[in-house]
Amino acid sequence: MADTFKLNHLLFEELNYELAIRGVLTTKPHDERRRILARLLDREKKSSSLLIALSLYTYNFDKEKTAIESTLNSIKNLINEFEGDTTDTLYKRLKSRLAHITGRIQRMPIDINVPDEVTYKNESLATCYLMDADLHEKLSASNVVGNTVSQSFGTSQPIINIPAPVVTCHSRQIPISEWGLKFSGDQKELYNFLDRVVEYARARGLDNNELFNAAAELFTGDAFLWFLQVKTNLNNWDDLVKQMKDDFLPPHAEDDIWDTIKSRKQGKTETIVLYSAVMENLFKRLSRPPAETTKLRIIRKNVLPEYMSHLAIYDVNFVSELVKLVKRLEDANYMKNRNQHKSIISEKGCSCLSHDGVVAAIQPGTSGADKAHKNYKGNNKHKGFQKKSNSHGNSNRRSVDDMVETNSKSESSNVETKTPTFSPSGNSKGLVCWNCRFPNHTFHNCRSPRTTFCFKCGTQGVTSKNCKCMGNQ
Structure with a gap:
């Protein structure tokens, strides 16, 4: 591992150390210290006679050990979270800090008669090289996908290299202003x-x-x-x-972002695609974006509860895989609800034409049906709705007005008084039950004992088969 570093990658304490071993002890601002160190490093590259003045550095084993341990732990945590290639800023910073701490351990003056100091120096130096190996393995792992794709082309037919056509594009560069x-x-x-x-x-x-x-x-x-x-x-x-x-940014802004990330859950009507995009944007705002495993754990924990049991049977290693799985569950949910809606319309509903010409599916006994009934009735008055007759002159269809009128007549002629056993909570004015003859609900939702009546016109005492209503003429 080359013992070189970029001073912009060093932390404040690390920068002070590099200055101190070169005989510079100053309280100048951080940016001025960095400029001084940059100049000293340039001079060292040009002249090998300039040596680091360790004799001017106040040395204490315990103090030096504490500083080294702090730097090693910091670098180790960053390596664990690192995912990328050699062009990433974090990779370059890690290489610089590893070069710095390796040189610091190598320069560490120890008493060879004290076994603990000798052992610590040797083990710390070995730790540096091990962390450098870990970083290299991280790079290798990130290139596996790219290498696999490249190798797959090697087993196929030979590729003929045909020069690509030269395309010249002329576009005006928009100034930042x-x-x-x-x-x-x-x-x-x-x-x-x-x-x-x-x-x-x-x-x-x-x-x-x-x-x-x-x-x-x-x-x-x-x-x-x-x-x-x-x-x-x-x-x-x-x-x-x-x-x-x-x-x-305010103090502890990084902590606030983490709090938002951990508490941000998928909304009830929010798709997994949008939710993951929001989370990725929050991850990018961190100074050190978390590892893929950390992202996956947080997002998986905060998806909608109804998806948890389905996801439990899958081993997912990437956020993209999780998004695809949840998207499939969302699609299945949509199709299930769509089919149920169609089934309700076909089995229990009726179709009425609204005032704007849209066919609305209505379930009997619901407030939606009541509302549609009123609109339908009102529209018929304005449009001059009339009964239709077949070729024999008989009417084969009754308007909603006729049905309501028949219900009212039947109610007035009913000699049997019944006690209502159902009181609807919705607004259903204008409806009369053909079963109990009480208003504000239909016979489909009536809880009174079922009586005999015509299901076509509401006449009591007869069935639809024996009734002489217009539906049987």
Whole structure:
């Protein structure tokens, strides 16, 4: 492992150590210390006679051990969460910090007569090389999918390399000032602002260097004054983003994001696709996005409860797999509800034409049926609804008005008084039950003992087969 590092990747205490072993003990601001160290490293590259002055560094074994342990634990946690390739910023930071801590352990002065100090130095150095191996294995694992795809082409027919046609596109590059994106310093808008800037830059083919060079056009108001003050201490776009989060976000902003992630559950009417997109956006807002296993565990825990039992029988390793499974469950749920709705319409419902010409499925005895009945009755009055007759001159269809009139006559001629046993909770004015002769419900929902009456016209004492109503003429 090469003993090289980039000073921008070192933490504050690590930077102070690198300065101290070179004889620089100062209380200057962090950005000035970084500039000093950068200059010292340049001089060391040009002249091998410049040696690190360990004699000027105040050494204490216990203090040094505590600092080393803290750095090793921090690097180990980052490696466990790392998923990516060598172009990722986190990978570069890990390599720099590993180079730093390896050099620090190697320089660690110990008393060879104290076995504990000798053992600690040897084991700590071995831990550094082991963590570097873990990081390398993480890289190898992330490339498995790509390698598998490449190898699959090797078993197929030979590929003839045909030069692709040259296509020249001429498009006007839109200046950043015309993007319509400005940050004024509002902490509530910071994450949305950064997300949009990154996506706009990607869509327009701008890299981070171009974005950083034109960053002044992204600020306005007090935020622009802030940028003028800090820009001399920044080297790239990642530094700018980190500085913005440090200066504009409230304390413990990272903890607040984690609290939101853990408590964010899938909404009752929210699809799994939209829910996972929201969660991914929250993960990206963290300074160190969690590992895939952590994302999967959180999302799987917070999907709708009705999907839990179905997902329990599947071994899922990626969020994308979970989304596909839940999407299939959602589709099955939709088809089930759709078929049930059709079944209710065909078995219990009737079709009435609403005032705008839309056929509405109505279940007898429901408030929806009552409402449709009223609308239907009113529409018939306006449209001059009439009975239709067949070729023999007999009517084969009765209007809803005629049915209500027949019910009213039957009720007035009924000699038997019944005590109502059903009181509806809905608004069903205008309906009269042909079974108990009481209003506000239909015979389908009547709870009184069933009497004999015609199911076509409501006449009591006869059945539909023996009734001489218009339906049997």
